[in-house]
Amino acid sequence: MQKDRTRILLAWILFLITLVPTLIFAFQPEDSILQWFQNDDAFYYFVTARNIGSGLGSTFDGIAPTNGYHPLWMLICIPIFTLLKSDLILPLRGIIIFQAFQTAGTAVLLYHLLKGLVSPEAGFFGGLFWAAAPAFYSQIAVGGLETGLNAFMLTLLLYTLYWSIEQKVPHGSRNRRILFLGFAAALAVLARLDNIFVVAFAGLWLIVRRWKADEDMYDSPWRRRIHEYLSYGLPAVLLVGTYLAINYFSFGDFVPVSGQVKHWWGELPGAPYGSAPGTLRELYIETFASKDRSIVPWSFIYSTSLNLIEKVNTWLRSAGLPAFMRTRWLVLILAALLLLDFRSSRKIIIRTGMVPLLFGAFAQILYYKLGGHVATRAWYWVMELLFTTLFIITILNVFSSLIHRIPRGAVISAILFFSFSALLLWQHIQYLDDLRKPSPESQQTPIENAAWLEANTEEGSLIGLTGSGTAGYFTTGRTIVNLDGLISSYDYFHHMQAGTGHIYLEEIGLDYVQGKPDRMLGKPPYQDMFTGRLELITLWDEADPEGTTLWAFAP
Numbered sequence: 001m002q003k004d005r006t007r008i009l010l011a012w013i014l015f016l017i018t019l020v021p022t023l024i025f026a027f028q029p030e031d032s033i034l035q036w037f038q039n040d041d042a043f044y045y046f047v048t049a050r051n052i053g054s055g056l057g058s059t060f061d062g063i064a065p066t067n068g069y070h071p072l073w074m075l076i077c078i079p080i081f082t083l084l085k086s087d088l089i090l091p092l093r094g095i096i097i098f099q100a101f102q103t104a105g106t107a108v109l110l111y112h113l114l115k116g117l118v119s120p121e122a123g124f125f126g127g128l129f130w131a132a133a134p135a136f137y138s139q140i141a142v143g144g145l146e147t148g149l150n151a152f153m154l155t156l157l158l159y160t161l162y163w164s165i166e167q168k169v170p171h172g173s174r175n176r177r178i179l180f181l182g183f184a185a186a187l188a189v190l191a192r193l194d195n196i197f198v199v200a201f202a203g204l205w206l207i208v209r210r211w212k213a214d215e216d217m218y219d220s221p222w223r224r225r226i227h228e229y230l231s232y233g234l235p236a237v238l239l240v241g242t243y244l245a246i247n248y249f250s251f252g253d254f255v256p257v258s259g260q261v262k263h264w265w266g267e268l269p270g271a272p273y274g275s276a277p278g279t280l281r282e283l284y285i286e287t288f289a290s291k292d293r294s295i296v297p298w299s300f301i302y303s304t305s306l307n308l309i310e311k312v313n314t315w316l317r318s319a320g321l322p323a324f325m326r327t328r329w330l331v332l333i334l335a336a337l338l339l340l341d342f343r344s345s346r347k348i349i350i351r352t353g354m355v356p357l358l359f360g361a362f363a364q365i366l367y368y369k370l371g372g373h374v375a376t377r378a379w380y381w382v383m384e385l386l387f388t389t390l391f392i393i394t395i396l397n398v399f400s401s402l403i404h405r406i407p408r409g410a411v412i413s414a415i416l417f418f419s420f421s422a423l424l425l426w427q428h429i430q431y432l433d434d435l436r437k438p439s440p441e442s443q444q445t446p447i448e449n450a451a452w453l454e455a456n457t458e459e460g461s462l463i464g465l466t467g468s469g470t471a472g473y474f475t476t477g478r479t480i481v482n483l484d485g486l487i488s489s490y491d492y493f494h495h496m497q498a499g500t501g502h503i504y505l506e507e508i509g510l511d512y513v514q515g516k517p518d519r520m521l522g523k524p525p526y527q528d529m530f531t532g533r534l535e536l537i538t539l540w541d542e543a544d545p546e547g548t549t550l551w552a553f554a555p
């Protein structure tokens with residue numbers, strides 16, 4: 001009983017210390033709020049949500065329909081940008097507040113997932129690590145994208161997977177739990193569509209784990225199993241199927257245009273947006289070893305482990321001993337640590353759903369790396385970060401269990417873990433303090449860019465941009481048209497594929513184009529669209545002719 005009260009208290013402490021710092025940030029001055037939203041893609045959601053709330057339908061530019069977004073995050077954005085519309089900054093504060101609760105909720109869900117599998121202090125540190133470590137927080141919680149929602153839904157999927165198939169419950173309760181698991185799986189897919197891979201492997205995991213269950217709930221075990229599998233699969237079929245049908249009948253295709261555009265980018269000559277890895281070595285580097293977090297799913301665990309090994313190598317060399325071979329030793333060391341307490345580690349790996357999560361993560365990686373999808377971003381790799389967190393906690397639990405075996409070990413372990421937690425929380429607060437500081441004066445802010453556009457164009461004009469999210473949000477009295485196709489219509493995308501994008505832009509009455517000459521006039525697909533069709537209006541910086549430029553579109 002005392003142990004239960006302790007765990008509940010720790011859960012509340014974890015929730016509050018991960019919630020309050022972000023809530024405080026949400027009430028910082030306007031310049032600090034803008035520092036939170038450094039991803040232009042987030043404003044694709046915000047502008048479209050604002051238009052939906054205003055009755056214009058699912059459109060970014062108010063001209064053509066679009067489905068270039070993940071649906072669940074859009075459903076959350078719509079009421080925020082509909083109800084909090086007294087000024088442009090207030091709904092952004094609302095997004096930060098929502099993300100604060102979202103991240104804190106994920107931390108507590110992780111703590112409950114680990115409850116009973118690891119020591120209370122290790123579980124507490126695991127939740128805090130997820131929600132406060134700057135390397136994770138900056139990638140998951142900050143920015144205004146679907147990333148935090150995706151993390152919450154994936155964690156909910158793992159928690160309901162454990163809750164549904166690992167705990168001993170009567171057969172009626174089991175069926176209801178698996179049905180709830182099915183809804184969690186469907187919501188995970190709607191939060192981010194590439195979660196279909198982990199959802200599929202979770203379904204296979206359900207089959208494997210329930211196949212081993214020694215229960216006689218029905219006269220026929222096949223009847224029981226079919227009933228359970230239908231309970232898991234039907235919510236996804238209904239909810240995701242409805243979403244796909246709406247896409248097809250409303251926009252002309254089943255899946256978002258943004259994903260198809262990024263696949264097409266990989267086919268462009270000269271690979272202006274990148275290309276798929278052509279060799280196993282390139283695949284390995286892009287999966288593990290590159291320093292670019294946008295393309296490397298496992299960058300954190302790989303770089304952190306290798307940095308540690310390099311420090312050990314420095315010590316070994318100074319002592320005249322041979323250095324570690326990095327990758328081989330990394331695998332051996334991690335395996336040895338797990339084997340120190342294999343029984344406990346195996347239980348954690350199986351019961352937290354790390355196996356289907358890992359298979360789903362690698363399936364997602366192969367889909368992007370080998371499927372020709374380019375211009376990936378750091379916020380794609382939530383599955384990998386979640387697995388990394390669970391794996392780190394598994395390793396830390398080994399140390400905790402070893403410490404618990406010595407006299408007064410429980411006290412020593414608690415002191416160590418909560419000391420590390422305090423240090424981590426301090427780093428988190430320092431990160432938020434640094435984040436709230438305004439950008440360097442030389443950097444063009446979204447509001448300054450909007451004012452520049454308004455000063456150099458007439459009211460009612462149509463202005464085309466790539467990366468048009470912030471311009472679309474902050475520019476008033478003008479229509480911002482997305483040129484890269486990520487939040488555009490299928491009609492425009494098909495025109496780009498056919499090399500007739502300029503015809504589409506002429507038909508909608510485009511007046512101006514903003515961009516940089518090397519992109520708009522020097523790289524596909526824009527050079528064919530705009531070469532000979534642009535007349536210089538002005539430069540953002542007259543001393544930089546290759547910088548941000550405004551042209552008149554003159555087809």
